Amino acid sequence: MSEEARALYADMGATPVINALGPRTLLGGSSPHPDIIAAMELAGRYYVDMDAFLASTGRIVADLLGSEAALITPGCAAALVLGTAACITGSDPEKMARLPDTTGMPNQVVIQKAQRYKYDRMVRLPGVTLVEAGTEQGTTADELAAAIGPQTAALLYPAIDNEAAIVPLDAAIDIAHARDVPVFVDAAFRVYPLDGLTRYIAAGADLVGYGAKYVGAPNSSGILCGRADLIAAAHLHSFACFETRDLEGVGRPLKIDRQEVVGVVLALRRWLAMDHDARNQSDTRRAETVRRHLGELPHVQSSVNGASLTLTLDEQALGQTAAEIEVALRNGNPSVWLSAAPGQLHLYMPTVADGDEELLAARIREVLGLGE
Structure with a gap:
């Protein structure tokens, strides 16, 4: 995420979002080509x-x-x-x-x-x-x-x-x-x-x-x-x-x-x-990129399914629930929005901006208490 983007949203009194939730209206919906x-x-x-x-x-x-x-x-x-x-x-x-x-x-x-x-x-x-x-x-x-x-x-x-x-x-x-x-x-x-x-x-x-x-x-x-x-x-x-x-x-x-x-x-x-096979393959590669930047996480299993990355959590060992991690990610800067279910976090890659994969992984590691 560029410093220009951070500064722009700061000037508007807002926090920029890394959107791993999907094309939701509440986050602005889309980023046209x-x-x-x-x-x-x-x-x-x-x-x-x-x-x-x-x-x-x-x-x-x-x-x-x-x-x-x-x-x-x-x-x-x-x-x-x-x-x-x-x-x-x-x-x-x-x-x-x-x-x-x-x-x-x-x-x-x-x-x-x-x-x-x-x-x-x-x-x-x-x-x-x-x-x-x-x-x-x-x-x-x-x-x-x-x-x-x-x-x-x-x-x-x-x-x-x-x-x-x-x-x-x-x-x-x-x-x-x-x-x-x-x-x-x-x-x-x-x-x-x-x-x-x-x-x-x-x-x-x-x-x-x-x-x-x-x-x-x-x-x-x-x-x-x-x-x-x-x-x-x-x-x-x-x-x-x-x-x-x-x-x-x-x-x-x-x-x-x-x-x-x-x-x-x-x-x-x-x-x-559009070549949608190529689009889907690109999203899968980017999910794998986030997974690679996350590295081996204690008490967390990761899997890539098409355009999505799923993190399966041992909530008791982590001392945090998926819902609590979701809230912490949203409350950071940059904010990260994703989907949470009991024991799982789901990241949807098509709405994550190119180049933000490493920052996204760093924010997750930070909330998990593993630093950047």
């Missing part, structure tokens, strides 16, 4: 009609993802808000202006109870009520069908691993489409393997949201793709149309700048063209 940063800087020299720019870049993204249409958004959470609003109002300006008052409009979104998660809060922002199908143990096809009614605006399907006996996506799409209800998939981080960027649309989902930070775009960027009519309605709800067309949609606070839009397009192109 220098080529993308350079293009964003170039874009910032000039201005652009944002309404037209969102339309033109949406066409590029849609072509890359095999979707009818797409809209670049300020994060996947914003995609959930705008997509839900589109399902409620369509492109009707009067209805758009009334949100979150949904009187006389479809104002329910169905979700399987076992799939409830904190981000469904975004779907409720435009004024809908969530209707739960089934139980925390699972949902039957009949229960899902029964939950859909005349007031259903959409079926929300988070693409998150789930051990409950839920209705799988293909069957859920069939059930919803038989009742003329669109299916909205939250696929925020499903960008690798690469088929995660196309399989939900290919399966028949009407809307899909992604966090563009996962493909190396800026943290505050996302993608909404899907049916052309719904993407057009989501676009009308955007901040750009609020200004250029005097449409009072819900998206005025959800602003994204031209530089970030450029970043999304270029990062997505780069991600789709």
Whole structure:
């Protein structure tokens, strides 16, 4: 970590973080490639009609993802808000202006109870009520069908691993489409393997949201793709149309700048063209580098699994728990963020800056009482 970086964050009253936790929003999410940063800087020299720019870049993204249409958004959470609003109002300006008052409009979104998660809060922002199908143990096809009614605006399907006996996506799409209800998939981080960027649309989902930070775009960027009519309605709800067309949609606070839009397009192109085997091998080598710098640690066993380094601890012999070590690492300078579980520390290497492997190892040794 450079002294310039330390000084910059110190000037801001903050502590720089070595991020071995992953592309988390709470840590800033992503570090775009220098080529993308350079293009964003170039874009910032000039201005652009944002309404037209969102339309033109949406066409590029849609072509890359095999979707009818797409809209670049300020994060996947914003995609959930705008997509839900589109399902409620369509492109009707009067209805758009009334949100979150949904009187006389479809104002329910169905979700399987076992799939409830904190981000469904975004779907409720435009004024809908969530209707739960089934139980925390699972949902039957009949229960899902029964939950859909005349007031259903959409079926929300988070693409998150789930051990409950839920209705799988293909069957859920069939059930919803038989009742003329669109299916909205939250696929925020499903960008690798690469088929995660196309399989939900290919399966028949009407809307899909992604966090563009996962493909190396800026943290505050996302993608909404899907049916052309719904993407057009989501676009009308955007901040750009609020200004250029005097449409009072819900998206005025959800602003994204031209530089970030450029970043999304270029990062997505780069991600789709990347040699991911080489990327994964590089991350594995860097995990091995940290392991080498750690050396032999008493009461600690280390193992590398792909892009991650796991430290298995004898907590009793160390006199510290994994949770206590995690807190101590976070409280240092530089701060180190990683994932802790009982008896284990997990380090995710893709978000550790090149060249910080030795410093990361030194901080761990320091907290373990082994010096640098």
